[in-house]
Amino acid sequence: MYQNKTITVISHMLVWLTLMCLPYLLSYGDEQNINRVVAHFWIPLLFSSIIFYINYFVFVDRFLFPKKTLQFIITNTLLIIFFLVLKEYIEDHFFKELSQKRLAITNRAEPPFKMAIYIQLLSYLAPLFFSVALKSTKRWAKTEAERKEAANFKLKQELQHLHYQLQPHFFFNSLNNIYALVDISPDQAKSSIHSLSKLMRYMLYETNVESIPLTKEIDFMKKYIDLMKLRVSDKTVVNYSFPSEETGIRIAPLLFISLIENAFKHGVSASKESIIQINMTCHDHTILFSVENDNFPKKTDDKSGSGIGLPNVEKRLELLYPNKSSFKTFVKDNNFVAQLEIETN
Known part of the structure; x- marks a missing residue:
């Protein structure tokens, strides 16, 4: 000045x-x-x-x-x-x-x-x-x-609200999954609680920033997938593919986790075989992320879950990457598909 x-x-x-x-x-x-x-x-x-x-x-x-x-x-x-x-x-x-x-x-x-x-x-x-x-x-x-400062402050407040909204949503869903393991496999339940504590530490202390390296987010998703795999039966196959090399890309934290949560919540059946395919590719500064799973819609009387996961993703993309992102979901051959594309440059 x-x-x-x-x-x-x-x-x-x-x-x-x-x-x-x-x-x-x-x-x-x-x-x-x-x-x-x-x-x-x-x-x-x-x-x-x-x-x-x-x-x-x-x-x-x-x-x-x-x-x-x-x-x-x-x-x-x-x-x-x-x-x-x-x-x-x-x-x-x-x-x-x-x-x-x-x-x-x-x-x-x-x-x-x-x-x-x-x-x-x-x-x-x-x-x-x-x-x-x-x-x-x-x-x-x-x-x-x-005016721009006020709009930016409002944007930050709204993003912070969405971020805080996601944390308890993630935590409660994970606790529900662990609760299902307590009677079936106490040892797995203990291991899951330990894994969950690491994930929550990441969410609480490392994601309160505008962007993080994509490699950190990938590591977080892998740990979460491994945690969720503990509660599914042998009838469920989970495959995932992420970039193995350093991409140099930075991304807003916790953008993809809701799609993975959604796949485990609605793509797994206790009695039928089911497959979850998770794939991420990077080209230049563009990220392509897709999740495909068997479609087992919730029953009308099923009140489990808050239903804020996918709307939260849409709202955060609208605020963080306007005109630089594409998000769509659809059902194809009785499979639910979620596709997300983000330009990070």
Whole structure:
């Protein structure tokens, strides 16, 4: 911020310095009358700078932005008239030679004098309009920055809510699976609790960031799949394929786990054979992830599960990867398929 203010001050000084040097730049090689430069250029320039800064720092904020337009016009009109009169007074009392020449011109031809007043008036209106334009632009930029900051804060809050919503959903589903193992295989249940504690530690302490390496997310999914495989019978086959090499891709955490959860929840039967196929491929910075499982829809009277998994995925993709992701689910040959594509660059 300090650096920006310094640049602004230097920029203003360079602009006014350039304007002061303009008579010499435009008449390079010609002899300049210093009195004429002071009276006809530097003094009006000083008045223009006063009009600019008094509007920029005071009048625009006090009158124009609060919509006191009439007061703004009257104040500036009086200020400009004051400077026009003051300039004439200074010329008449301190630059008599120039004043006498102007008087001779006035007696000989009236229009040039009126034209000079008109030009002076325009020269004072120009910094006025410029100050209004600059101040309005600055105000718009500030308002736009605040709007974007508010939108970004709202986005973060919503994403945080979805993230916290996912954690208990994941935890309760995992506990339900472990509960089913307690009577059947106490040893497996103990091992599952130990594995679950590691997964929860990852969810609680390593996913509160915008993005993580894809390799970490893959490792988390593998551990979760191995945990879920403990509770399914031999009639269920689970196959998965993930990139084995470092891809360099970073991804928002916990985007894929709900699809895997959904496959184990709705793709496994206690009495029938079932297959779960999980596949991930990466090309450049695009991730293709798919889960295919046998389709065993929940019965209408089955109230287990909260049903927030897939809607949570859709909402997070909408917020995190707008126009950079594609998510669809469909049933094909009695198999439920979930396909997710994300561009991470």
